[in-house]
Amino acid sequence: MLRVSKFTDYAVVVLSRLEAEGGVQTAPGLASGTGVAEPTVAKVLKMLAQAGLVEGLRGARGGYRLLRPLSSLPLSDVIVAIDGPIALTACVDGGFGLCEAENTCPVRGRWDPVNAAIRGALSAIMVSEIAAPGPRLPMPAPRTVEIPVPALLAE
Numbered sequence: 001m002l003r004v005s006k007f008t009d010y011a012v013v014v015l016s017r018l019e020a021e022g023g024v025q026t027a028p029g030l031a032s033g034t035g036v037a038e039p040t041v042a043k044v045l046k047m048l049a050q051a052g053l054v055e056g057l058r059g060a061r062g063g064y065r066l067l068r069p070l071s072s073l074p075l076s077d078v079i080v081a082i083d084g085p086i087a088l089t090a091c092v093d094g095g096f097g098l099c100e101a102e103n104t105c106p107v108r109g110r111w112d113p114v115n116a117a118i119r120g121a122l123s124a125i126m127v128s129e130i131a132a133p134g135p136r137l138p139m140p141a142p143r144t145v146e147i148p149v150p151a152l153l154a155e
Contacts, residue, residue, distance in 0.1 A: 002118075008082040010036050011044045015078065016131035018054065019070050026063040044082070051081030070128035076119055078127060086122060087115045
């Protein structure tokens with residue numbers, strides 16, 4: 001099963017609250033407003049800041065603020081900021097030294113189109129689409145994602 005971490009889920013919650021409140025918000029204030037534990041909020045904010053998705057401001061009026069609206073922030077950016085590269089397997093996009101069987105693996109490199117399709121699908125969803133306040137929205141129609149099949153796999 002492909003699953004993002006709890007921290008990615010918390011990141012979407014925190015980002016949603018940051019946008020709803022506007023301006024600069026503190027970690028304790030965001031924790032209070034979201035129900036997520038303060039140490040978790042602080043850790044998530046630190047990861048989001050390192051990825052350039054939020055900005056940390058020091059001082060008496062310090063805290064964190066969004067660097068762009070959630071309507072222009074792809075979900076893939078949040079996932080990468082929290083969980084790292086998006087891929088189904090350890091052998092991603094020609095990486096070397098990640099698998100003990102890489103020299104003899106018959107499917108080496110064949111996961112690349114699958115990984116690219118998943119990244120593409122997640123890049124097409126903006127955080128605002130899943131962070132909308134209010135009642136839960138009905139499930140949208142599934143998006144069609146075309147995955148190019150390498151000639152060797154089609155045989």
